[in-house]
Amino acid sequence: MPHRLSVCLAVLLATGNLFAAEARTDPRQLAREALIVDTHIDAPGELMDGWRDLGALTPDREFDYPRAREGGLDVAFMSIYTSPGQDRAGTAREIAHKQIDAVEAMVGRHPDRFALLASPGDVGRLREGGRVLLALGMENGAPVGDDLAELERFHARGVRYITLAHSESNRISDSSYGRQRQWQGLSPFGRQVVAEMNRLGIMVDVSHLSDDAVRQAVALSRVPVIASHSGFRHFTPGFERNLSDELAKAIAARGGVVQVTFGSAFVNPQMAADTQAYFVAAAALEQRNAAARAAGRPEEDKAAFEDEWERTHPPRPTAIDAVADQIDYGVKLLGIDHVGLGSDFDGVSGNLPEGLRNVADYPNLVAALQARGYSDEDLGKILGGNLLRVWSAVEAGSARPRD
Numbered sequence: 400m401p402h403r404l405s406v407c408l409a410v411l412l413a414t415g416n417l418f419a420a421e422a423r424t425d426p427r428q429l430a431r432e433a434l435i436v437d438t439h440i441d442a443p444g445e446l447m448d449g450w451r452d453l454g455a456l457t458p459d460r461e462f463d464y465p466r467a468r469e470g471g472l473d474v475a476f477m478s479i480y481t482s483p484g485q486d487r488a489g490t491a492r493e494i495a496h497k498q499i500d501a502v503e504a505m506v507g508r509h510p511d512r513f514a515l516l517a518s519p520g521d522v523g524r525l526r527e528g529g530r531v532l533l534a535l536g537m538e539n540g541a542p543v544g545d546d547l548a549e550l551e552r553f554h555a556r557g558v559r560y561i562t563l564a565h566s567e568s569n570r571i572s573d574s575s576y577g578r579q580r581q582w583q584g585l586s587p588f589g590r591q592v593v594a595e596m597n598r599l600g601i602m603v604d605v606s607h608l609s610d611d612a613v614r615q616a617v618a619l620s621r622v623p624v625i626a627s628h629s630g631f632r633h634f635t636p637g638f639e640r641n642l643s644d645e646l647a648k649a650i651a652a653r654g655g656v657v658q659v660t661f662g663s664a665f666v667n668p669q670m671a672a673d674t675q676a677y678f679v680a681a682a683a684l685e686q687r688n689a690a691a692r693a694a695g696r697p698e699e700d701k702a703a704f705e706d707e708w709e710r711t712h713p714p715r716p717t718a719i720d721a722v723a724d725q726i727d728y729g730v731k732l733l734g735i736d737h738v739g740l741g742s743d744f745d746g747v748s749g750n751l752p753e754g755l756r757n758v759a760d761y762p763n764l765v766a767a768l769q770a771r772g773y774s775d776e777d778l779g780k781i782l783g784g785n786l787l788r789v790w791s792a793v794e795a796g797s798a799r800p801r802d
Contacts, residue, residue, distance in 0.1 A: 426765035429775060430471030434522065435761055436739065436783035438476045438536060438560070438658045439606075439628035441746030443498035446505075454509035461744035461751075464512045466759035467531045474516060474783065475758075476536040476627070477502050478746065479558065483567035486541035492549070495542035499556050502533055517557050519790045536604065536627055539565035540572070545588060550595050559790065560602035560627060563589060563616065566678065572616075573609040575639040578682040584611035590619060597621045600797030602790060605629075605650070606658075606741075610639060613646045622796035623654035623789045628741035630660055630725050631732070635671035644732060651737035654792060656785045658741030659725045663717040663750040665743075666725055670750070673712045680708070719754040723767040726781060735777050739786045740764075 442453060442462045457463040462475065479498045481491035506513045514525040516532040525532050535557045543549045543561075553561075563585075564572040571589035573580045582589065593616055596603050603624040605613040617624055632641040642650070647657055660666070664674045681704070688698040729738040744751075744758060754763040761782070768778060 426762040426769060427471075429769075429778065430762040430765050430782075433471065433765075433775075433779050434474070434783040434787070435470070435472050436474040436476075436786045437472060437742050437744070437758070438625065438739065438786060439478055439538075439660065439741040439746065440475050440744045440758075441478045441480060441538075442475075442744075443477050443501050444480045445745050446501040447494070447498060450501075452508065453505055454512050461749075461757040463758070464509065464531055466757055468529060470757075470759040470761040472531060472758050472761060473526055474522065474532045474534060474787075476534045476560070476741075478536055478538045479542075480538040480565070480746070481541050482539070483541070483565060483569070486539070486569055491539070491541040492544060495537065495553070496556070499535060499558075502535065506533060515557055517559065518794060519787045520794075522787070534559055536560040536562070536602075538562045538604075538607075538627075539569065540589075540592065541565075541569050543571070543592065545570050547591060547595050550592065550599060550601065554599045554601055558601060560604045560625060561592075561596060562604040562606055562627060563592065563608055563612065565607050572612040574607055575609050576607070576678040577609070578679070580609060580611070582612070584609065584615040585619070590615075593619045597793075597796065598798045600794045602793050605646075607640065610643065610646060613642070614649065617646070617649045617653055617655070620653070622793045623656070624650060625655055625786070625789055626650060626657045626741075628658055628660040628662075628665075628743045630665040630671075631657075631728050633728055633732075634666065634721075634725065635668050638665075638671040638675050640674070641665060641671070647729070647733060651733040654789065656737050656739050656789050657729055657733065658739040658786065659722065659729060660741050660743045661722050661751055661755045662743040662747035663714060663721075663752060664747060666721040666752070667715050667717040669715050670717070677708060677712070680704075714750045717750075717752040719752045719763060719767050721752055722755060722764060723771065726768065727771055730777075730781075735780055736785055736788070738781055740782065 440462045451457045453463045456465045479495050485491045514530045516534040537558050540563045564574045566576040568577045572585050573582050603620050604627045605616050606626045606629045630641040632643045635641050664670045691698045
């Protein structure tokens with residue numbers, strides 16, 4: 400065998416690349432043969448609102464087994480999401496465990512279709528037979544409360560990344576959406592959380608965080624961090640929910656990866672502006688209602704506010720190229736090793752680009768990127784290789800031996 404071919408095959412085997420050495424041209428075939436990892440799918444929260452058998456075709460949801468296999472999805476991070484309101488009510492921890500229970504129930508109903516994934520080293524073994532592997536990511540660190548020991552408990556249940564905050568500041572971190580920045584980044588407890596996550600092998604997720612919190616988390620973490628579902632602020636000026644070039648480069652410089660989201664609210668500049676305006680208006684409403692409660696006056700109707708907002712801010716048409724543009728920009732800014740996919744399926748109320756409406760549609764994104772000249776090898780990194788590399792690095796950097 401010629402030396403050059405031997406080297407190529409060795410590289411493919413060493414990196415776990417699942418492509419054949421020759422170039423692929425059909426996007427559906429490429430999606431089937433690549434290892435696709437999506438780091439943010441909100442199916443568990445949807446299951447709490449109303450049970451569906453996601454092992455069968457479920458047209459009113461964006462994730463289910465038949466369409467995941469049609470689209471080539473291999474690893475789906477199930478988002479264990481709790482809201483700031485649930486945090487205030489003291490129910491976040493209970494709800495998080497119930498969502499994990501729901502994911503485990505899904506696997507129990509269909510062990511031939513789903514498997515729980517707790518380590519990147521188990522991907523090859525568990526995906527045999529066409530299973531879709533379900534990993535767990537916690538969106539909002541609220542269920543941790545103020546007890547570091549909860550991190551180990553959630554790790555034992557399979558949680559492998561935690562988004563430190565969501566739409567409001569919590570005990571751990573300030574939020575990009577929050578109007579009050581009580582910590583100016585991470586709280587003192589949040590710094591302990593990052594260190595403990597490193598020790599356990601839980602990926603630190605900086606999506607949703609304020610700029611100061613992202614900067615501090617990246618600097619504090621001993622291992623690479625991820626942004627599980629974010630866009631680039633280059634396309635949405637002033638929208639802190641998306642990453643600035645400076646912060647994205649800091650993530651990449653420490654070996655991390657930015658998982659590009661599909662939600663129109665993050666990739667369409669007009670919808671991003673509407674989203675930012677919504678959180679400003681909602682915070683103002685809460686301030687008025689707090690003053691009304693203190694004075695014994697009637698509060699304004701939050702449901703009426705939501706209905707009026709939706710009426711006056713309808714979804715904007717968004718093309719699949721908006722997502723391809725984000726990925727392309729990220730690759731040029733950070734390099735091919737630092738960009739991946741975090742769709743936000745089932746988490747953005749159907750506000751998704753044309754051609755990226757559910758988990759059957761990854762081949763459409765593959766085709767859009769192929770049209771921009773991406774090779775099979777590069778697509779393999781974007782579709783899943785980069786995330787698995789970071790997850791492996793976080794696991795290897797853990798002080799906790801693997802069971």
